[in-house]
Amino acid sequence: MKKISLSNISKLYEVISREYDLYAPIKKAGKVNFAKWTDGEEVVFNAQTVRSPKDMFFPQTMDLYSLKMQGKTVEVIDDRSETAPFVVFGVKPCDCKSFEVLDRVFLAEPVDTYYQNRREAGIIVGLGCSAPSESCMCASFGVDNTEPVADVKSYIVDGEMYLDAITDKGEKLLSLIAGLLVDADSTKVDEQKAKTKEINKKLPLQNLDMTRFTADNLNEIFNEEEWEGLSEACLACGTCTYVCPTCQCYDIRDFKTNDGVKRFRCWDSCMYSDFTKMSAGQPRNTQMQRFRQRFMHKLVYFPANNDGMYSCVGCGRCATKCPISMNIAKVIKKLGGKHND
């Protein structure tokens, strides 16, 4: 394990940013989000970013390819470009886990090369949690918030950042900044981990009972009357899906440019009424059905296809951002099992 004093850390950003595009949680207009670091910018480690880092690999909008049409002729132009190598700094363990969830979708055959290129070009520096909050539910989803699964894991204790490479990509990054780091033992980090684990025990959503969410109970949970009450106030704003690190539904649309068409994809939301609308009709007519789809997908359908992995990492963004204070924790408490009170 290595360490660097936080008073010296902007040097570390400088060195990294000479070789890579560096993204880190940065405060702008009062909000902390992952943004490209430039000289003088302050990185904020003690807040949760409003948006998840899924933008890094699955941007909100991105061009897929171009098309040209002249008279009766059509041309398809594959204008994909290689992604420049980049580093994402300060990713919390829940968000680190979200990449594993996204991998299950985008790296499944046939592989999504847009995502894959970004995934290969990106180096993730995870940051262990020291102050989980009341909206945190990572532990309920099997995420250890003291062990970020990333290329490099890091911890901030007493004004110092501790760093440990996990993968070859991580080794490569640490060798680049080796001159700034000194050897460290893990005593203080271990103390912090133990403290964080104690905090987890006291938090209200870190031990949700999800035992009922199995493929065998699929139809029973689907038919629960509780969905009506849970979804009653849903405004269908889609905020939960946009801030969610694992929501990956997308739309493909055409944008007309001066000399052709850019076919692009953008995030979409199963909470929207036109998500499944066809000219012939619509399988999910009510907001209750759309609301149910989102949670059934995260808690039952996705795990059924992915060795029990939930499509939720318990980051709690939906809980803090929903305008009607609905969230996945409330759904789990109603439907997840009898040990939720």
Next chain:
Amino acid sequence: MTNEALIPIVGVVTDIRRDTPDVKTFRVVTLDGKKCFEHKPGQCAMLSIPGVGEALFSITSSPTNKDYLEFSIKKCGCVTTWLHEMEVGQQVTIRGPYGNGFPVTTELKGKDLLFIAGGIGLAPLRSVINYVRDNRADYGKVDILYGSRSKDDLVHFNEIVSEWVNEPGFNIHLTIDREQEGWDGHVGFVPSYVEELNFDPQKTVLMCGPPVMIKFTLASLMKLGFSRNQVYTTMELKMKCAIGKCGRCNIGSKYVCKDGPVFRFDQLDELPPEY
């Protein structure tokens, strides 16, 4: 850079046939005149027009046709309206094939087959029917029950009356919803005609049509003693990627684009009723 499933190739429309007032059949080949790709009966492809959009269509031609792909398309939305207005020689984009298709080389082999179609629902079944004609020895007797609103709405009518009726071991049963001048065939809805014809419940059924037809025809088949694991259907849901990622066609733990579009009814029974 590696191949990307979402990036299509260019195809050219070499023939357009008007089948009914709102259904046309389009023939598509590559720019050098070849078949765009091989497929299985019941599989689909994404067609698009730049600036208008991409949509998924079942391939109506048989895989035994080695020259081109055909799509029978009903005019009902943005993309389909554009396709209906285009002329021969128009280029489009195409990618595929997508989906599982009907199990013609496994579960359906050696079986007596009963095809039941309503309206544009014949489009995906035609691929199987012509595949069966070209591999006649592999299948038993074939019944085709096809119904539509009127005589003019029967898709592929010419092929049915000039080719399918002459196929050995084929029985064709056509019906239209209401009496019509110049029609001396059966009049009535598909579900009741199924009961009237009293099909042997040993047959394997391939059914496609509007949801209301499917619902009542399935009930009729049950009455005749068929079981749900003998009945196959092919589904249609909104799709954008067709490769199981965009999330639109998700029902339960299945994605219609990759796990379907062909399902047996006993398989559908395990899914939430959201289709």
